[in-house]
Amino acid sequence: MSNATFSGCMLWLFAVAGAMAASGCSAIKSTDSFTLLTELPPGFSIKGEASYVPRTGEACTVPPRKGRNYPGLKFFEQKLSNDAQTARFEVPLTSKEGGCPLVLDSFGYEVDAKYGAARLDLGRDYTGIAFQDGTADSQNSSSPMTLQKQCEWFFRTIGPDRYIVKILQCKSVATPEQANGSVAKGPLQRAQLAGKTLKVVFDISNEEKPAVGDNWVKFPTGWKRCMGDSLEAPYAFCDGNKTDFKPFKMPDGRDCTVYPNCTE
Template identity: 75%
Template sequence: MFSREFFTGLVRAGAIGLGMLGATGCSVAQQDRFTLITELPPGFSIKGEASYVPRTGESCTVPPRKGRNYPGLKFFEQKLNNDAQTAHFEVPLTSNEGGCPLVLDTFAYEVDAKYGADFRNVGRAHTGVSFSDGSAESPSPPPVLVLQKQCQWLFRTAGPDRYIAKILKCKSVATPDQASDPVVKGPMQRAQFAGKTIKVVFSIAKEETPYMGDTWVKFPEGWKRCMGKSLEDPYAFCRGNTTDFKPFKMPDGRDCTVYPNCTE
């Protein structure tokens, strides 16, 4: 039977920064899995969770958790690295763990990225792909299907000292040749991806924008934080006042008046 350790241990030796875990005596046939490749920018880490459900027509249920064994979930992880990194995962499309025939339903990602030295200076975003029943005779995806995910930092101030905090937002971006491709729109047909590769490329936008509208004003030298009703106003909407602003602090503690350059 497959265990969490086994599936995590299927990460290829070429993956950067992954701890290899031991495998059980079971094996997964090449045609019963797909290869997931993730390309991450510097300062990123990723956790993956493959979720399985009973095969269509089966009356059984997903077996309950037993110890560290999760029949309906398989876990994958790529640790944070200060450099750009690429990870390879072998993801089973089916499982018979616990005696119930299971099929892959979703593969969800939890992406973390650091924006400062403190352990709290981390943004998190969630994304993923879903699968459905289908036929291997349906229009087939290419041997390597590339999916683009663009991430962007959204900044705001938090707390009485108005420290800069950032929220990470990631969205799918279709390449021109994918604009009308049904393979990348909606759930992917499971049978089409047997023995194939899905490559997910994460990028980070160069420009950061405010998390909430009408709270910052953009000038040539950068963004200024609106005063609001007072220095203590935690929301501080501009409401047409584009002349009164208040200072804030960078994550490293610097006192600043403009973001991201700090000083004008």
């Protein structure tokens, strides 16, 4: 597994002609931040957004954006790799930019995953972590704490040639140590994380499912696409007909009759 390390440095991103760019970084005291390790399967990339709100009891508001600097948001990125990888981010728990004491409210992930060679052969979903006030001794503060994100592919066909496309969905699930699932769904207490490590593990399910109900029939060899009223029918619901099926194309252009094995 390769490691992409963002050690002690925060990546500020801003939009320029539709692109994200870095604008600098600074050292962060470990007692006022936590280390966020994000484990990604092969073919995954992420963008992270840490969102800040005024500290409890403060009457001020989040300072407005000034040029490249946005006190209420801090951005992180881990680029796609064909191998499994681990991103390491140092995430501030507080911010004093603009004169308003701010605290971390949430960390949102934009998750992209490739399923084919073409530029647009990718799925995207959003997930995240919520944070709240608390005390350092109010719960188990072992480090690293682990959160699990389970991702799944849902497939469907589009267009007159019935090309397979995939939709990515990622959700929080409990780890074996979190039998009741409460930690998995948060929110987490900021005081528990100061100077510690939080690990977020993204897994991808081996089983894929149809994205639209009553479009496919499952056989021992794989899924077959229902015929519907005709080859040209764009929705082609099975509607009880489990004997007539139509071919489709894989993202790489192969003509197939069963998914994901292509041929029976």
